[in-house]
Amino acid sequence: MSSELTRYSALEQLRRIEASKVFQGTVIAIIILSALTIGAKTYDIPPLFADALAVLDSGITLFFLVEILFRFGVHQDKKRFLLDGWNLFDTLVVIGSLIPLDNSEAVLLGRLLRVFRVLRLVSVVPELRFLINSLLKAIPRMGYIALLMFIIFYIYAAMGAMFFAEVDKTLWGDVAVAMLTLFRVATFEDWTDVMYATMESYPLSWLYYLTFIFLTAFVFLNMMVGAILEVMSEEQNAKQAQKAHAERDEMARRLVEVQDQLRELTEMVRDQKR
Numbered sequence: 273m274s275s276e277l278t279r280y281s282a283l284e285q286l287r288r289i290e291a292s293k294v295f296q297g298t299v300i301a302i303i304i305l306s307a308l309t310i311g312a313k314t315y316d317i318p319p320l321f322a323d324a325l326a327v328l329d330s331g332i333t334l335f336f337l338v339e340i341l342f343r344f345g346v347h348q349d350k351k352r353f354l355l356d357g358w359n360l361f362d363t364l365v366v367i368g369s370l371i372p373l374d375n376s377e378a379v380l381l382g383r384l385l386r387v388f389r390v391l392r393l394v395s396v397v398p399e400l401r402f403l404i405n406s407l408l409k410a411i412p413r414m415g416y417i418a419l420l421m422f423i424i425f426y427i428y429a430a431m432g433a434m435f436f437a438e439v440d441k442t443l444w445g446d447v448a449v450a451m452l453t454l455f456r457v458a459t460f461e462d463w464t465d466v467m468y469a470t471m472e473s474y475p476l477s478w479l480y481y482l483t484f485i486f487l488t489a490f491v492f493l494n495m496m497v498g499a500i501l502e503v504m505s506e507e508q509n510a511k512q513a514q515k516a517h518a519e520r521d522e523m524a525r526r527l528v529e530v531q532d533q534l535r536e537l538t539e540m541v542r543d544q545k546r
Contacts, residue, residue: 286346299339299396306332307390329386336366336389358395365389402507410503414496421492425451428484436470436477443469457481458488 289295309325309332317325340363347353354360365388394400429450436444443453443466457463463481470477 283346286342287348290343290346296396300393302332302335303390303393303396306386307393310387310390332389333366333369336369336392340366358401362392362395365392402511403504406504406507407500409507410500413499413503417492417495417499421488424484424487424492425454428480429454431480435474435480439470439473454484454488457484460489 305328309328312325313322343359343362344350344353354363369386369389394404426447429447432444432450432454433447436450437446442449444450453466457466463485467478467481470480
């Protein structure tokens, strides 16, 4: 029993180390260092410096391998470790980074996966992970808004192609080109030049542009932001509820362990009295 308690205590200590700010800060620093080495390789550097970067890259890869193995070792449910999307992403990136760059067939894949190591910063920082999770869950709602936006784009593009094609075929020659022009208008990229060109033939065409900009740049954009904020609020509430539930489970588990230890101590005392 004592050996099991010692093993449990050591495992809890390792878990505290894995969750500590020092460990997380070290991982973040290594990820940033990895990003800097990737950027440095894009420049023309002396051979000696290139060799030093290669050694540093190998050290960073080894660190990430040890780090992912350490996280797997201290995980409470090892069978469900890879079921977490972020753990799976980290594992794939680390394994992909082990591809040797001197292999001409896999050099592009190896370099690409080394670039993706920078994305591990998202999985390490909880706040960034929360933002990405919220964004992914907001995509279905944003999809309906995007569909409605596409319908408005199509309607306005068809109208623009019918009325303004004779003004400038380069911008309004057909529906597809007109949609590209409207995208330019929606992003405010010299949209006044487009409007003034059509106003020479159609003085009231400014109504066409203003209504389109009002719908796309103000209404639909705010709807997109609102959908993301709503999901973020729901995720925050769910996270707080999950945290409270986890704390209750942890307290209940510790209470059971204390009760078991007291029961064992009581039995030991009884055995000594006998």
